[in-house]
Amino acid sequence: MRARWVRRSVVALSSLLLLLLAGPAIAQTAVPSEAAAEASEAATEPGVEEPSETVFGFLRRPGEEGEEDVPVEGAQIVIRTDGQEVGTAETDADGRFEFGLPGPGQYEAELLLDTLPEGATLTSEAEDANILTFTIAPNQTRPLLFRLGESSSVTRGLLREFLQLSVEGVKFGLIIAMAAIGLSLVFGTTGLVNFAHGELVSFGAILAWFFNATLGMHLIPALLLALVVGAAFSGLVDLGLWRPLRRRGTSLIAMLVVSVGLSLFLRYAMLYQFGGRSRPYRQYAIQAGIDLGPIRIAPKDLIMVAVSIIVLIAVGLILQKTKIGKAMRAVADNRDLAASSGIDVQRVILFVWVLAGALATLGGMFLGLGEQVTWDMGFTMLLLMFAGVILGGLGTAYGALVGSLVVGLFVQLWALFLPAETKNVGAFVVLILVLLVRPQGILGRRERIG
Amino acid sequence: MDFGLILDRFLEAALGTDAVYFAVAAIGLNLHFGYTGLLNFGHIGFLMVGAYGVAITVTFFGLSFWAGLVVGILASIVYALLLGLPTLRLRADYLAIVTIVAAEIMRFLFRAVTFREVTGGSFGLQGFARDFYAINPYPPATYALGPIDFSERQMWLLTVGWTLAALLAVGLWLLARSPWGRVLKAIREDEDAARSLGKNVFGYKMQSLVLGGVMGGFGGFILATSQQAVQPDTYSPPVTFFIFTALILGGAATVIGPIIGSMLFWALLSATDAFLRQGVSSGVIPSWLMDGVQVGAVRFMLVGLGLMLLMIFRPQGIFGDRRELALER
Numbered sequence: 001m002r003a004r005w006v007r008r009s010v011v012a013l014s015s016l017l018l019l020l021l022a023g024p025a026i027a028q029t030a031v032p033s034e035a036a037a038e039a040s041e042a043a044t045e046p047g048v049e050e051p052s053e054t055v056f057g058f059l060r061r062p063g064e065e066g067e068e069d070v071p072v073e074g075a076q077i078v079i080r081t082d083g084q085e086v087g088t089a090e091t092d093a094d095g096r097f098e099f100g101l102p103g104p105g106q107y108e109a110e111l112l113l114d115t116l117p118e119g120a121t122l123t124s125e126a127e128d129a130n131i132l133t134f135t136i137a138p139n140q141t142r143p144l145l146f147r148l149g150e151s152s153s154v155t156r157g158l159l160r161e162f163l164q165l166s167v168e169g170v171k172f173g174l175i176i177a178m179a180a181i182g183l184s185l186v187f188g189t190t191g192l193v194n195f196a197h198g199e200l201v202s203f204g205a206i207l208a209w210f211f212n213a214t215l216g217m218h219l220i221p222a223l224l225l226a227l228v229v230g231a232a233f234s235g236l237v238d239l240g241l242w243r244p245l246r247r248r249g250t251s252l253i254a255m256l257v258v259s260v261g262l263s264l265f266l267r268y269a270m271l272y273q274f275g276g277r278s279r280p281y282r283q284y285a286i287q288a289g290i291d292l293g294p295i296r297i298a299p300k301d302l303i304m305v306a307v308s309i310i311v312l313i314a315v316g317l318i319l320q321k322t323k324i325g326k327a328m329r330a331v332a333d334n335r336d337l338a339a340s341s342g343i344d345v346q347r348v349i350l351f352v353w354v355l356a357g358a359l360a361t362l363g364g365m366f367l368g369l370g371e372q373v374t375w376d377m378g379f380t381m382l383l384l385m386f387a388g389v390i391l392g393g394l395g396t397a398y399g400a401l402v403g404s405l406v407v408g409l410f411v412q413l414w415a416l417f418l419p420a421e422t423k424n425v426g427a428f429v430v431l432i433l434v435l436l437v438r439p440q441g442i443l444g445r446r447e448r449i450g
Numbered sequence: 451m452d453f454g455l456i457l458d459r460f461l462e463a464a465l466g467t468d469a470v471y472f473a474v475a476a477i478g479l480n481l482h483f484g485y486t487g488l489l490n491f492g493h494i495g496f497l498m499v500g501a502y503g504v505a506i507t508v509t510f511f512g513l514s515f516w517a518g519l520v521v522g523i524l525a526s527i528v529y530a531l532l533l534g535l536p537t538l539r540l541r542a543d544y545l546a547i548v549t550i551v552a553a554e555i556m557r558f559l560f561r562a563v564t565f566r567e568v569t570g571g572s573f574g575l576q577g578f579a580r581d582f583y584a585i586n587p588y589p590p591a592t593y594a595l596g597p598i599d600f601s602e603r604q605m606w607l608l609t610v611g612w613t614l615a616a617l618l619a620v621g622l623w624l625l626a627r628s629p630w631g632r633v634l635k636a637i638r639e640d641e642d643a644a645r646s647l648g649k650n651v652f653g654y655k656m657q658s659l660v661l662g663g664v665m666g667g668f669g670g671f672i673l674a675t676s677q678q679a680v681q682p683d684t685y686s687p688p689v690t691f692f693i694f695t696a697l698i699l700g701g702a703a704t705v706i707g708p709i710i711g712s713m714l715f716w717a718l719l720s721a722t723d724a725f726l727r728q729g730v731s732s733g734v735i736p737s738w739l740m741d742g743v744q745v746g747a748v749r750f751m752l753v754g755l756g757l758m759l760l761m762i763f764r765p766q767g768i769f770g771d772r773r774e775l776a777l778e779r
Contacts, residue, residue: 193543264754272747436536
């Protein structure tokens with residue numbers, strides 16, 4: 001028994017390692033031009049040292065109704081680090097500016113408003129909207145985006161802002177919900193609080209990035225392929241690690257600590273493989289918003305919201321109507337009773353893991369599409385997922401949905417009154433308050449909290 | 451491959467500042483996890499509160515370093531009370547989630563531009579430990595301990611730190627043998643049984659959380675003093691997991707476990723780093739496998755793998771007793 005599971009874990013772990021090690025090889029053979037470019041960059045002679053950390057951008061303002069954007073020439077952007085001025089970039093006739101930085105680190109770019117031509121203003125009315133802070137990694141080239149256009153705050157009252165942020169909140173909440181339902185289902189069926197769930201989210205986003213940017217697939221097939229691989233990976237982890245541990249009778253607390261170890265391993269494996277910088281997908285990275293009544297939303301966000309809702313309804317239907325869904329609920333309700341009425345509990349749990357992997361992958365890809373892909377995006381997300389799941393009631397799929405929406409809305413609406421940089425704090429404070437008042441969560445059952 | 455250098459790194463890290471702040475913090479975590487069975491996944495929050503307590507007192511209020519220590523201890527106590535109130539009645543996994551979340555709240559607040567005048571924002575605060583180094587009894591020199599060298603400042607910090615670790619370990623050993631400690635262990639083994647004997651379980655858990663939290667604050671003092679700086683991202687969630695790994699490596703619910711575990715953790719981490727870097731630069735490790743930048747990530751992958759394997763095959767660590775672990779729930 002023991003030997004068998006050891007063998008199995010070894011097989012699973014070594015296949016995992018192979019996957020990780022094969023990565024760089026694939027990456028190098030697949031895109032020789034990029035690899036060559038990187039190599040030549042690295043091989044630059046020290047004598048002809050050119051700054052390899054660069055920022056660039058375009059300044060354009062919207063033209064008349066139906067006309068093309070107009071480039072803004074002669075605007076100046078001052079670059080500073082630690083309060084010290086590094087230099088000034090000026091836009092050319094195409095509105096383009098570029099600036100070579102002295103090295104990696106944290107910088108601040110200030111667009112000098114009085115160098116803008118008559119009539120050109122920033123979209124945002126915020127006091128420091130003309131200052132962007134950014135961090136730059138070694139050899140990174142990154143764009144800086146100053147949005148020019150007619151100022152929107154005159155027409156945008158508190159109510160409009162509220163509606164806009166609510167839409168953002170629903171979008172974010174749906175993304176959290178998709179990832180969190182898997183976390184909650186896993187807890188419901190196995191009792192495991194899986195700290196490695198955030199890594200499934202990052203893994204999904206990075207897989208899609210790999211298929212999209214490195215292998216050059218279009219984003220949509222890349223997403224579908226990543227979905228399959230992410231789900232399979234999650235299932236494999238159950239087969240190779242969690243099932244043997246369950247069979248061995250490892251306690252839940254011990255499994256929780258194992259999941260922490262797995263989370264560290266996977267997270268740093270992604271840092272090893274993907275690197276520390278954030279990268280966008282090749283398609284749909286930047287989209288202009290369209291106006292829908294009082295709110296403005298990018299088409300990709302509309303599609304993401306629609307897909308999320310469809311997926312969540314589908315998950316609900318699976319849980320309510322299908323045989324496997326009913327079996328999942330039965331196992332979550334009472335594992336022994338489910339087993340004795342002829343349900344193959346291990347198979348059901350495997351299915352839960354595969355489903356959780358697929359949902360987490362989808363959530364990660366949507367997150368990466370909204371922002372960018374980073375190696376540790378899932379961990380930040382994990383804490384929000386925990387907040388959502390506990391808020392709704394740990395172990396209940398619908399509770400996870402409700403709780404995540406609350407978290408998403410709260411995170412976004414927090415920025416209405418309080419500094420946006422502390423917005424995650426809002427979700428966490430709500431979590432702690434709910435635990436004080438109703439520890440079983442909104443839809444949870446009293447008995448679960450022990 | 452220069453194995454002498456790797457051995458030097460191993461010894462240096464085993465005695466160095468990282469190991470000593472880990473040891474002190476791990477002793478606190480040992481009281482939480484090892485003796486009381488509290489799954490505190492946000493221990494780094496206590497270190498952060500202690501460190502910032504000192505730094506803010508000195509740089510913002512202009513008081514002395516020693517006053518800062520008092521403030522840091524008080525801050526750790528308040529933080530523990532706030533943390534314990536909503537969570538100690540809940541199950542272990544809830545506590546784990548809330549503690550990690552609370553530590554992140556603190557980090558976000560210390561980072562926030564809004565409070566930059568007090569906290570220094572994401573750049574943090576510097577230069578608040580001059581009082582401590584001003585009473586350094588070691589004259590300026592380089593002190594050689596076998597093959598490794600420390601400056602007089604390091605010597606002073608390490609002397610204080612390791613003395614503190616030893617005192618705390620002995621203190622905890624005495625506490626664990628006392629009637630108070632036996633109640634804690636009873637709570638760890640079976641909370642309901644302890645409750646049915648008329649013990650105020652919530653109160654005991656809270657005392658353990660506060661006491662261990664203050665030890666975490668001490669760990670924060672050592673870390674902040676060694677760097678003469680606090681910066682919010684030093685206090686990120688993975689550090690708690692590393693302290694956990696060190697504790698489990700040495701053996702939870704033992705006197706010497708957290709100390710040896712911390713020494714070994716940093717020694718192994720540092721030696722692996724030296725080994726991999728030499729391998730990379732000498733070409734023994736091929737460049738398609740890893741480069742100098744990736745070495746850092748690979749070390750922490752190994753930590754994660756190590757934590758998994760430890761927990762699966764030897765949860766009691768080096769010195770522990772398997773029956774003494776709060777795992778059977």
